[in-house]
Amino acid sequence: MLEDAKTTDIAFLVVGDPxxxxxxxxxxxxxxQEGVSYKVIHNASILNAVGCCGLQLYNFGxxxxxxxxxxxxxxxxxxDKITVNRNNGFHTLCLLDIKVKEQSLENLMKGKKIYEPPRYMNVKEAATQLLQVVEKKRDEGPSNLAFDENTxxxxxxxxxxxxEKLLAGTLHQMAQVDMGLPLHSLVVAGYxxxxxxxxxxxxxxDVATFDQLLHERFQDRPWLQDAQ
Amino acid sequence: MLEDAKTTDIAFLVVGDPxxxxxxxxxxxxxxQEGVSYKVIHNASILNAVGCCGLQLYNFGxxxxxxxxxxxxxxxxxxDKITVNRNNGFHTLCLLDIKVKEQSLENLMKGKKIYEPPRYMNVKEAATQLLQVVEKKRDEGPSNLAFDENTxxxxxxxxxxxxEKLLAGTLHQMAQVDMGLPLHSLVVAGYxxxxxxxxxxxxxxDVATFDQLLHERFQDRPWLQDAQ
Incomplete structure (x- = not known):
């Protein structure tokens, strides 16, 4: 790409912001280093588009x-990073794995260039993995994790x-949703x-979950309700 | 805007990501609440475009x-927030003030709808303010600030x-630059x-500043140089 860019215009397209x-x-x-000049055209990215869920961008860790x-x-x-974020009150954007052009271990060892079908981690899979970590840490004794199935x-x-589709609920609820085709992301909320x-x-x-949380928040901090 | 949106299509344009x-x-x-449906078109924003300076987005606090x-x-x-970020190794994006359609105190009190010319804080002014805080805290005794004129x-x-224009240097150097027309932003680097x-x-x-920093970094952590 850099070699060609010395003699002609080369464009390099990426998903999201470069x-x-x-x-x-x-x-x-x-x-x-090779004396090739460049120009960047910025783009929206999930890193800022995630704001569409209503969680404030400046509250993300x-x-x-x-x-x-x-x-x-x-x-x-x-x-551990989600825990650091939550202990500081911050939300965590979790980017979910994408496997494209991956070879099976068998084909890799045999040197066969046969690729597995692309896989995109969905919200249900991500939430299930997080729950498995919660349970594993719980089995190991007192846990330092700052989240659980009710987060x-x-x-x-x-x-x-x-x-586009958005769903809000507990981690436990997220482990049971089908959000359809990729790409998916998951946010673990902070304060x-x-x-x-x-x-x-x-x-x-489940709207009742959020009605209950709003009720508790206003009981703790009535001045927030006055400010609305 | 919401009233009109009940009967016709209304677009609301903003700078950056909505x-x-x-x-x-x-x-x-x-x-x-008013039953008005909406559609968001995401856009690049300084919150992610700041990555063009080479500081990694996931290292921003x-x-x-x-x-x-x-x-x-x-x-x-x-x-204090820059200090928290730096103590965690994170960079801080500082958004600089914009004053548009502001009235002077005199005109405000007289009820005169005369507006001051628009003002946009530039990098020099922002860095100068940060330096003034550094000096003020130093005068007050041992400072908790995690940055100074050499940051x-x-x-x-x-x-x-x-x-577009980018400049890298110490806070002291930043207080002396003229980066031209607005809009400006300032990043205080972390690790x-x-x-x-x-x-x-x-x-x-001053390239020598960065040559020195790279030299020190590789002395501290030679494996980073090997990895290059």
Missing amino acids: FGATTHSDLILRAL ETVSIVFWTDTWKPDSYC ICVGLARIGSDT LHPMELEMLRTFAI | FGATTHSDLILRAL ETVSIVFWTDTWKPDSYC ICVGLARIGSDT LHPMELEMLRTFAI
């Missing part, structure tokens, strides 16, 4: 990625398209301001 | 706003336009990964 991924900064550094587990590899370090989450599907609760209530799996 | 500001969630809640000081009102609470910052001007340092170096006010 700087959501480290890779593209690296590409620019290498372009500069570090973004995490949830990857597909295998039989032998079940990482859960993203749960409020938001499922997002196909954001920005005409078929919820009443206006955020009211937005989530508009696409709640 | 959910960068709390106001627009509130507008949607009121639309839903809470965004802050720096407001114009008056003779009697000099808030500096954003410095690496990035000035951004007119991002996304053909005349800098070598790849981030290399990107900043490409638009450094």
Whole structure:
């Protein structure tokens, strides 16, 4: 790409904003090293479009990625980041794994260039994995996790398209939803301001959950209700 | 706007992404209450376009706003947020104040609808204010601030336009730059990964500063150099 760019105009299209991924900064550094000039055209990205769920962008902490587990590899370090965010009151945007052009271990070892069908982690799978971590930590003794099956989450599907879908509910509820075709993302909510609760209530799996939370919030902090 | 939207199609254009500001969630809640349907078209925003400076988006903490000081009102609470971010290694995007259609106190009291010319805080003014807080806290005794005149910052001007400009340097250096026409933003950097340092170096006010930082980083953490 950089070689061709020395003699002609080359465009490189990406999904979302070009700087959501480290890779593209690296590409620019290498372009500069080779004397190739560049121009960036910014775009909307799930990193800011997630605001459509009503959770305020400035209340989001570090973004995490949830990857597909295998039989032998079940990482859960993203749960520590969600915990740090929640302990600071912040929401966590969880980007869900995408497997495209992956080879099975067998085909990889045999050197066969046969690719598995693409897989996109959905909200149900992501929430189920989080619940499994919650249960595993619980079995191990007192848990440091700052979330559990009752933590409020938001499922997002196909954001920005005409078929976009939002659902709000507990982590337990999220592990049972079918949000249809990819791409999906999951938000684990932190401290919820009443206006955020009211937005989530508009696409709640169970409205009563949010009515109860709003009631509790206003009992704790009546001045918030006065301010509405 | 909502009244008209009951009988016809109404478009509401905003700068950046519609959910960068709390106001627009509130507008949607009121639309839903009045039975007005809506469709959001997402857009790039400085909240993600800031990635063009080479600092990784997932390393940004809470965004802050720096407001114009008056003779009697000099808030500096954003410095506490920058401190929290830096103590966690995170960068801070500082959005700079915009004053449009403001009345002078005199005209406001006289009820005269005469508006002051629009003012846009520039990088130099923002950095100067931050330096003033640093000096004030220093005068008051041991300071809790996690930044000073030597902290690496990035000035951004007119991002996304053909005349966009980036400058990287210390806070002290930023207080002396002229980055031209608005809009400006300022980033106070947190922990800098070598790849981030290399990107900043490409638009450094003083390249030697970044060569020195890269040298120190690799002395501390030689495995990072091996990984390059």
